[in-house]
Amino acid sequence: MTSTPIADLWPTLPGADTRPEAAYRLLQAAVESFAERGFHATTTRDIATAAGMSPAALYIHYQSKAALLAEISQAGHAATLTLVRGAAAGEGGPAERMRRLVEQFTVWHARARTVGRVVNYELHALPEDAYAVVAALRLDIEREVSELIEAGVAAGDFQVSEVRTAARAVTSLGIDVSRWYTERSSETPEELGRRYGELVLRMLGARV
Amino acid sequence: MTSTPIADLWPTLPGADTRPEAAYRLLQAAVESFAERGFHATTTRDIATAAGMSPAALYIHYQSKAALLAEISQAGHAATLTLVRGAAAGEGGPAERMRRLVEQFTVWHARARTVGRVVNYELHALPEDAYAVVAALRLDIEREVSELIEAGVAAGDFQVSEVRTAARAVTSLGIDVSRWYTERSSETPEELGRRYGELVLRMLGARV
């Protein structure tokens, strides 16, 4: 592990380079705390203390506790969509691209599992407007996977009876990794990614 | 949908038939509320009001809010383990039994998705002793699936390079259904179960 998950997320935030370092520490503390205890069980005092400040300092950088969650969730979803788009649009046939997509999607959810937990399991705590943004991004991710499966079917590489169900299964496998993967897991994220890539290709009826 | 998820759960509770109906209503309200908002965002007033009582009445039937969660979680896990054991021990070869297991596991997580959400996503809110009980049940479920895969490999029905990873993938697919399935989903739980059964068999390298 060469970088923390939040460091992967940080560059995707708008205006990240002009933001004070304190905002970064707050975001990091919030991700960790939301992932471990959930949004509602996390107090502003938890976040502020972990970031080395008083509770009041939080409100200089973020409007509210919910604004922190919204920022994390939107950046996390944007990063995931970018990852998926990059893999799906890369070189090779549908099978090769799908393998790469699953590998990277899995690695991301294993490595950035704290961000992943917030992104996937704290949606219900989002304010309505932030939820709308995030829901659209989720649809885009799902659509990207569906289209790649359709391309594989059209090329005769995949054999799938219901594309939407298959797409659900593919994303589902990856998302759930952020729930169960821990640093004490016997597989590295990369190993897991390779194995999941293999399993998914077989699931889609590709000759491996 | 002929019965509510909680009705499926109720018979598995110890001494359910001697328990007053009010306890049933409280449990039902708690499941619904925990599933929708999460444990910490749910107040004892929410639960009591939904069950048609004052907040104080809750404490006649349950020791605490956490005791309600523990009851739901333990009963839910016990029911799931029973389901998995029943399917794995039934008639037929490994492939046939695995198909049945995935079908039933999926149907359960789609139909009883409110219970499923509490069971799978509120573990962190459990008191330590209740968590220990539940963690043991989860291990048993995982082991049951692993052993069925091993039997399939031994019989030459499955081709799997890493049994534990494959078992993770199988349970993972089913568990995640409780996260995304809604009553507005286009597939019935039974349709989804059949399709997931098919996908899993291919994933495990079974000749379908």
Added chain:
DNA sequence: TCGCTGACTAAGCGCTTGCTCAGCATGCTG
């Protein structure tokens, strides 16, 4: 009729929550 029990409520206690505000040190600018 009686005392007793079990299910329940109205009121509220002690505490924690998200968030605010007056004030303070620091460092940049004219």
Added chain:
DNA sequence: CAGCATGCTGAGCAAGCGCTTAGTCAGCGA
């Protein structure tokens, strides 16, 4: 040097939390 913006703190407010308490009342065996 004064003036001011910036980043922050200590103290604390209003609201809401889990849970308790004192008391009501219907039902029941003797």
